[in-house]
Amino acid sequence: MNEKVLFVDDDESLLESVHRNFKKRYDLELAASGAQALKAMETSGPYAVVVADMAMPGMNGIEFLKKAQVLAPDTIRIMFTGHPGPVTLLESINSGQVFRFLSKPCDTEEISRVVDAGIRQYHLIAGERDLLEVTLTRSIEAMTGILEVLDPAVYLAAQTLAHRAALVARAMGVADDWSITLAALYSPLWLVSLTSEVRLQWARRKLEDPAGKAQLSAAIERAANLLQPIPKLEGVAQIVRYQGKNLDGTGIPEDSIRGEAIPLGARVLRALQDFNAIEQSVKSKYVALEELRMQRGRYDPVVLATLSVTMESFVK
Structure with a gap:
């Protein structure tokens, strides 16, 4: 054999x-x-x-x-x-x-x-696992396909995030990188329920208004709760739930989870979402990475170290 x-x-x-x-x-x-x-x-x-x-x-x-x-x-x-x-x-x-x-x-x-x-x-x-992963991935892609019609820019951002998250996860030796990819593809869907003002502030990473933060937190929690009951997507739900959480425990959601207790996939998305936003603004991967490094306590240093060696292979 x-x-x-x-x-x-x-x-x-x-x-x-x-x-x-x-x-x-x-x-x-x-x-x-x-x-x-x-x-x-x-x-x-x-x-x-x-x-x-x-x-x-x-x-x-x-x-x-x-x-x-x-x-x-x-x-x-x-x-x-x-x-x-x-x-x-x-x-x-x-x-x-x-x-x-x-x-x-x-x-x-x-x-x-x-x-x-x-x-x-x-x-x-192995065949059942591969079939399940493909089925789940295609299901998420079908949902995000609706977003492509409603908001092409957000849809494109999700595709970029998923591509980069997969590269970083594989470089870190993550066995189930598909769950991080699914979370990245799914991540923009909760944006639909936000007001245009909150969405703009979130995109610019300048969301300071308590009411806006509460709206954002509730939207992310709803998105995670939609995934939670689906078999094999519990881990994806946790990545979505903690994607706004900083390494030092600040951010969304407001609970006691911090450091390595935050799902690794969420730590990857947390860094990449901000990296992508800054890169789009300043048009430089190196400046974007340096800005992340300057904000001590916010991002996982292992994720940033991996990002520094994988970003040359990013495709815009």
Whole structure:
């Protein structure tokens, strides 16, 4: 099948047998411990399937698969074990989300059958995830398409924001950059409910009137609440909700959330929205970035550092 499969076992003879029997069938990698396997998953993944022994020194199979699930939730997890008791079975299924068990000793044909089933499950999960992401993205694009008719300038600004946010997020190593892109595309829709005066003040970043701030805050909250009940869009709703929040806790909404507790996507949008507005005004990316840097406490310094190295690839 030529899919990436990782076998983890402290038994050197078993790993040698696995390598001999499956090196031509899979894109195979071997690890002699849980720690070694986790490092491989971080540097050489993603793997379609990981097969781990239960009884390993230092980090047993259950502990390893718990960490593997966090590191690569789509990877299918299979456990090698001698004679699993009911407690081991329950703990493995509940905490490690084990797809199948392989009882030692196990012949080559049985291992192939179970690993192949794991690969098929991996493709099913990946396909469903990709379909969901495309469906959600197209849904948001359909909504923003209405905005293209009502306000072409705002629509174009949203497209620019989404493009740049995706570049920054990928440069930061964000796995689910699609959620930031969706939030960026969706972000201008709440502007429709604002008065023209408040919209102008917000665009110029000179909104000081308490009544205008309250109107803006209510509009953003309504937009976030529309997304909140939709499955898989809870994170996007939080990005929309906190896009007006400064790193030091000031801004919108007025709550105790600050620093890294603010969703990363919101921190990215917060910086980029102001960067785009300033760049449009002064016609210089470098001046815009420097203005952001001068306002200490408002923007995430990691986001600004990433912005400085990605802005050359921005397309207007």
